[in-house]
Amino acid sequence: MAEVAIVLLVVFAVLLLINVPVAVAIGVASLVAVFANGGAVQPEMIVADRMINGVASFSLLAIPFFVLSGILMGRGGMARRLIDFAGTLVGCFPGGLAYVNVLTCMLFGSISGSATAAVSSVGGFMIPEMNRMGYNREFNVAVTTTAATTGLVIPPSNIMIVYAVACGSVSIAAMFIAGILPGILMGLCIILVCIYYALKNGYKGGRKSTFREILTAFKRAFLSLFLMFVIIGGILGGVFTATEAAAVAVAYAFVLSVLVYREVKWKDIPGILVQTGVTTAVVMFLICVSSAMSWIMTIANIPQTISSVLVALSGNPVVILLIINILLLLVGTFMDMTPAVLIFTPIFLPVVREIGMSDIQFGIMMIVNLCIGLCTPPVGSCLFIGCGIGKTSIAKVTMPMVPFFIALIAALLLTTFLPFLTMWLPGVAGLLK
Secondary structure: OHHHHHHHHHHHHHHHHOOOOHHHHHHHHHHHHHHHHOOOOOHHHHHHHHHHHHOOOHHHHHHHHHHHHHHHHHHOOHHHHHHHHHHHHHOOOOOHHHHHHHHHHHHHHHHHOOHHHHHHHHHHHHHHHHHHOOOOHHHHHHHHHHHHHHHHOOOOOHHHHHHHHHHOOOOHHHHHHHOHHHHHHHHHHHHHHHHHHHHHHOOOOOOOOOHHHHHHHHHHHHHHHHHHHHHHHHHHOOOOOHHHHHHHHHHHHHHHHHHHOOOOOHHHHHHHHHHHHHHHHHHHHHHHHHHHHHHHHHHOOHHHHHHHHHHHHOOOHHHHHHHHHHHHHHHHOOOOHHHHHHHHHHHHHHHHHHOOOOHHHHHHHHHHHHHHHOOOOOOOHHHHHHHHHHOOOHHHHHHHHHHHHHHHHHHHHHHHHOOHHHHHHHHHOOOOO
């Protein structure tokens, strides 16, 4: 089976080097590896069967629903209301617009479950506004792109659904609840960097809001914020499953965006549905081909081999977890989160189980780790969108991003080595087996 593993990894690496799309590279490498195995009857049918089985999961129905609800929220005026509410809370402090940006990205990301939607919706207003108020342009982009990633850790989150399916031993509800504290921790670490920049550059705060202004802004944002409580409360209360919660989110977002706020017009609905279909198709295709690759890696004993190598390198759990984090950070610079989670979950999960780490904690650790990749070239989608909105280049944003990378890595290490951050809330909610 060593030959199969070599063929799989070499073909995959070569295809990536010549800029073949990741999903296509995974699929072709998997097919070539099955042919290299020899003795297999109709290898193309074997790969196709594994691809179909990879998406034959009821839990994955939540993905198109959450994608649709996120698009509706992004276009439905929710971001502007959240910005106004966050502004009344923290806008008066030195560097207040940066804190407003971070807090809004956390709130909007947690509602929409999309980092790119947070960059587009929140950054589309906050980056130009911060530019106008004299904040450094590259700093503004750095704040937005890093803060937007918290939305993938604070529930609901599509990538948590993908991990739960790939892992097979944890519930989506448990993953959702486990991500709350690490997501908040990421936001706080980013805010600490904003405080440093505010003191260093002398950024001023705005006027302090009165209680009446805070209350008014809260009333305007309440319906948007309430969705988060509907989803989490419904799941914890046993009213509906995580998959059903996604359908509830669509209904709620539709009513709010189309009938209440009226910022999404009926004529916009077909375009939104097409966008949802395209995004869902991309995600599902990634899941299909990654499932085939995961199966081939399993029969080639790649997870067991890597596990043995890591344990042989060191019997110290701290060292092993640091090595895994470094490898995932490198992976995140060139691979999207979905295939990374599907490919590396079966590789590293046996290792962390052997050293006593919970499947839930490992999942949150992996997601926090790969979120950093969304802000790094060459495939950092949030970074590219942020630079486009801020009308600057990646080269200029790189240096202002460094302190934010350090802050996110600090949050990653705390999540890795402090189990209560991920395990306490699921335990309180009775979601641990």
